[in-house]
Amino acid sequence: MSAATLYGFCAAVLVGLGLFGLLAHPQPLRKILAFNLIGGGVFLLFGAVARRGAAAGFGGDPVPQALVITGLVVAFAATALAVALLLRLMVAASQAGSRSDG
């Protein structure tokens, strides 16, 4: 078994683990975390494909590698937006709670 295949399996298990966390955890922040775990697995699967496409003197196909870099940046932007939404929701919920108490 080549290293690319091994890490491909690793990526498959990571996606499964992340998916379980996304479904089974009630807290929103844990869901965001699990979502990022899935993302890591998906990128790694793409990385395994890139490694298999080694040609033209490169260790891997540079096109999927560049797309993974793009993907990492976009995943970070999505995570930051999700965290901001979550924190805003928390503030809004506590304000609504204190208003109904008083």
Add this chain to the structure above:
Amino acid sequence: MSFDIGLTLLVLAVAAWTIAARETFVAVVGFVAYGLLLAFVWVRLAAPDVALTEAALGSGLTGGLLIGASSRLRRSQSPAAEEAPGVVLKAAAAVLSILVSAGLAAIVLLLPDPAPTLAPQAAASIAATGLGNPVTAVLMAYRAIDTLLEIVVLLLALVGIWSLAADRDWGGRPDRRVSTDPVSVLTFVAQLLVPVGILVGIHIFWVGSVAPGGEFQGATTLAAMWILASMAGLVDAPAVTRRWLRLVLVIGPAVFLAIGLAGFALAGAFLAYPESHAKLLILIIEIPVTLAIAATLALLVAGPPERAQR
């Protein structure tokens, strides 16, 4: 090979721990470790550029963002409405996850052989640009449209976060999540590390044309240095309505777009570079783009404005 097997087991163990941990903070720390281990995996897959991005952005900045969020959520008193799902639902989720994993593993086994590759086309575009790093050549020339759109996505995410500000806070500064003790260890570390880190960030950006590195990795390092300095209380986040700030944020994509449009006249296609000046034009794009990405990433971590301007 035994190294690869050991690394795989370690990654999977840390990932499982991240999901299983009871405390959210512990899970976030596990996630940071997971990201760093993935960076090793990327090196093993002959992708050092991705490894740098994963370590800096996937592990570092994302980890910092989540740690900040988890400590703020812990301070609030809202464990309400968060009952754990029942056993049946958990079992169903486990079955579904195993099926997805098995399906992906089967796909890995069934991948076509010999593998399809775009490496020769990318190699051809390297020759035209004069860049030595194939991944940078793909990002800036062969698939430049992806990079342009990605920078726009970053800006959109920032607009989204800013629009979450409460009405009374608009135009103010992001929340300051620091202890302002001027003689703390954090302040000392920030004073020592930030100048070095800025140099490292510029270096990573600069060598990106011939070696692993590039504008995303360099910009992430610069953003991390700004975040460190702001955590130590050495700098304060600017008010979101500042004109110079808006200018830094949009000048990168604007220059990119302008040179892309000029490609119609100079080389006959959008985002095409005339061969004689390709490397110079790429450099002219990369400098403002790096600054814009660094500023955007730092502001994404800083969050929406929460302190009204006096």
